[in-house]
Amino acid sequence: MRWLQCREVTELYSESMDRSLPVGQRLSLWAHFSICKWCTLYKRQLQFIRLALRQNPDRLMGQEPSAGLSPEARERLKQALRQHPKQ
Amino acid sequence: MTQSPVSDPESWPDLYGDYLYRYALLRTREPNEAEEIVQETFLAALQARGRFAGQSTERSWLVGIMKHKIADHFRRTMRERLSDSMDDPGMAEGADDAFDQGGHWRRDRGFPAAWPENPGETVEKQEFWDVMRRCLGELPQRTMQAFTLREVDDVSTEQICSMLKVTPNNLWVLLHRSRKHLRRCLERHLYGQGMA
Numbered sequence: 001m002r003w004l005q006c007r008e009v010t011e012l013y014s015e016s017m018d019r020s021l022p023v024g025q026r027l028s029l030w031a032h033f034s035i036c037k038w039c040t041l042y043k044r045q046l047q048f049i050r051l052a053l054r055q056n057p058d059r060l061m062g063q064e065p066s067a068g069l070s071p072e073a074r075e076r077l078k079q080a081l082r083q084h085p086k087q
Numbered sequence: 088m089t090q091s092p093v094s095d096p097e098s099w100p101d102l103y104g105d106y107l108y109r110y111a112l113l114r115t116r117e118p119n120e121a122e123e124i125v126q127e128t129f130l131a132a133l134q135a136r137g138r139f140a141g142q143s144t145e146r147s148w149l150v151g152i153m154k155h156k157i158a159d160h161f162r163r164t165m166r167e168r169l170s171d172s173m174d175d176p177g178m179a180e181g182a183d184d185a186f187d188q189g190g191h192w193r194r195d196r197g198f199p200a201a202w203p204e205n206p207g208e209t210v211e212k213q214e215f216w217d218v219m220r221r222c223l224g225e226l227p228q229r230t231m232q233a234f235t236l237r238e239v240d241d242v243s244t245e246q247i248c249s250m251l252k253v254t255p256n257n258l259w260v261l262l263h264r265s266r267k268h269l270r271r272c273l274e275r276h277l278y279g280q281g282m283a
Binding site: 017041 | 096097105109126130202206210216219220223237241244258259262263266267269270273
């Protein structure tokens with residue numbers, strides 16, 4: 001275990017969200033979080049962003065009509081379904 | 088044979104076309120590709136509808152098919168984009184001034200602020216999602232695709248590497264940069280903090 005800089009903590013914590021870290025690195029992170037309020041805020045905010053997105057995925061989609069399917073595209077899709085053999 | 092629980096396929100574009108298109112567009116960011124993916128999804132569903140047991144809604148059944156089509160799409164098109172640079176202008180570590188020379192948060196700017204609201208209230212607000220979309224839109228395309236697959240869709244890093252044709256190390260860099268950017272962008276636009 002070694003003492004980490006805040007910059008390294010942000011990199012390593014992000015990595016820990018994607019894979020399980022070796023125990024030494026986990027301990028280094030834990031030691032740093034126990035005394036650094038900024039990195040602790042950083043960690044909580046990253047966790048919050050992940051949770052908000054995973055629990056509300058549809059709210060990220062463009063809401064405006066221009067982000068939706070155009071009438072022409074809808075017609076093309078209907079045509080493709082009509083022409084395609086049903087079985 | 089009992090009647091299929093699936094509705095008339097010709098009604099799918101009206102019932103689900105818009106939702107599926109927005110779903111695909113969020114992940115690919117390319118209107119033509121999103122439309123193509125919706126079409127592939129409908130045609131695959133047409134072939135598979137005899138197997139739809141009606142245990143989920145028709146829409147979530149279609150979304151399940153579309154997730155595979157999106158993964159196929161990335162695997163197919165990313166091969167063609169292999170020469171793309173991994174570098175994201177403006178997002179490299181060198182452009183980052185949140186830390187001082189010693190790797191500590193800079194006291195004058197960049198350090199994380201305590202967000203004043205309760206998270207449950209924050210996610211209810213339309214403004215939060217408007218800002219989130221805007222901040223996500225600032226990411227370079229492949230970075231945004233990696234972020235969406237990981238943080239929204241919970242796809243494993245192994246699968247994302249194979250879909251986007253990046254190495255695990257490249258992916259960790261992309262994810263770290265996108266998380267850092269998004270956190271700071273949200274903070275700046277929602278709470279007016281971290282001006283830099």
